[in-house]
Amino acid sequence: MQKVWAVLLLVAALAAGVLVYRQLQAPAEFSNVLIYPAPREMKSFQLTNHTGQPVSREQLNGHWTLAFVGYTFCPDICPMTMAMLSGSYAGLSEALPAGQKLQLWFVSVDPKRDTVAQLGNYVGYFEQPAIVGLTANHDQLFPFVRELGLMYAISTTTDEDYRVDHSASIVLLNPKGQLVAMFKPEMSLEQNAVPVVTKAQLLRDFPQVLKAVTP
Template structure:
């Protein structure tokens, strides 16, 4: 009889411990599932220092133009053979769905790092091809471009004797800037052997709300 009482007394705390372990395991599993797969969310929003760019219409663009909107930005150039047109097409196609997830407007900045060839007129023609009013093309001299691109956590490299038909090495990631003009996240490209690194549209749409949840 005493053995039965002892077992009965032990059963409840054992069940309680088992429930706690199951609860912790479920919580950790949920957290793992809720992690963005192709996005990096910065622990703290990063303030951007003032910058001066020129947009596709010839207007001056600065940090205040990032306020009161969400901005997806990436670097490239209009003569890019693969990454840039593919990335712009994907962002243009996903813009409406992404914009529905936020209260403020959602814009897309195409930052040309090839000012030698990419005049505002050239950028304007290029951007308009994608038929997405939310896209803004910007550029500047390298004295403005390089520090701006670097503070976005992106990069580009020109040929030392860049003349005529040349390629520009640049990042394929897309960064997210919040309505306070702060850098908050980076969406990484999908790496597939034999294909250019570009973002995956379905993954971007899946990761975006998870990123927003972590920013609240």
Template sequence: MFRNLTYLLLAAGALIAGVMLYQLSQVSAEPKLALVYPQPRALADFNLTDHHGETVNRERLYGQWTLAFVGYTSCPDICPLTLAKLAGAQPKLAEQVSQPLKVWFISVDPNRDSIEQLNRYVSYFEQASVLGMTAGHDQLFPFVRQLGLMYALSSSTSQDYLVDHSASVVLINPQGQLVAMFKPPMQVGELPVINVEQLLADFPLVLNKLNAG
């Protein structure tokens, strides 16, 4: 009888230890292509306009998770690929959080990207959780900079000018704070576009780290 009790206690102890080690490994596991900030970064207020013509400010970030990136509708490759990947991954990512998860496409080319153009562009992806938005550079530049991203306009006078911009995607928590950045793989000869499989693998690890902090 006592021997059976001893075996039972040992088995229970091993099970508890195994669960604790698993939980510890999940918390300490490092995402491969994501940077989690040691402290959430509060964002200053901003004033943009979305593709429905509605005002977008800091309050629009509250109560939701937001994946945001910068680009422009005339972008020949990185922007449409990134938006398509994020729109496709959004349902699976949203399952992992208790509050809504939105995707923000922030156009840094307001000269060509009117509200009507943004509406056509975003509507193509048929994803209600995806919002396109823009503003004048007086609003865009400080907002993009505080997201840890960048853009630079070409000095060309051609109407087909290109805009240099970051290819990373940032994560903003429901308190409107910048908490992480997902980076594209940098490989010679390949476009720096977010890898969906890696994003899906890194996302729960990022959430674990945020919850542990």
């Protein structure tokens, strides 16, 4: 009987050890970060950057990429987020493995107003060489944005000062051009607070996300 109990205790100890090991090996969980269980492959796309050059999936290779969707006439979320990314760039780069680089993609979903010249002026305002402004016609933009796990919707109004509804999240793609994580705005109890990913939030979570998504 004692041998039976000894065996049961040994099995229980082994099971507990396996559980602890799995917990230690599991990616950290964040309240405002979505980490995909497996990297998501991006389909082919054709965009145009703020200097008028074509951009395809190949331009994702060899870089970590933080991508954000918006438009240059956006009154709050876009300028706040792009200024935050520009100001966070040095700190984010320090978290990367040695020899690896980070690029910042601003994907305009308002091709009617965001011409190449308009995008160029907008990107230049943030004085960050790592920022790439991108756009395309909606037949290219919509599936690309959907592949990123983001969204946008343009008002049907005829008013020239129209707004574009769009995601406020920022997505992370690895150097293989695969979607691996999404940083979401933290909820605020302040009235009329703009839902944006903050610098403190991104600098806090980015290093741990890198560890979780790097093989």
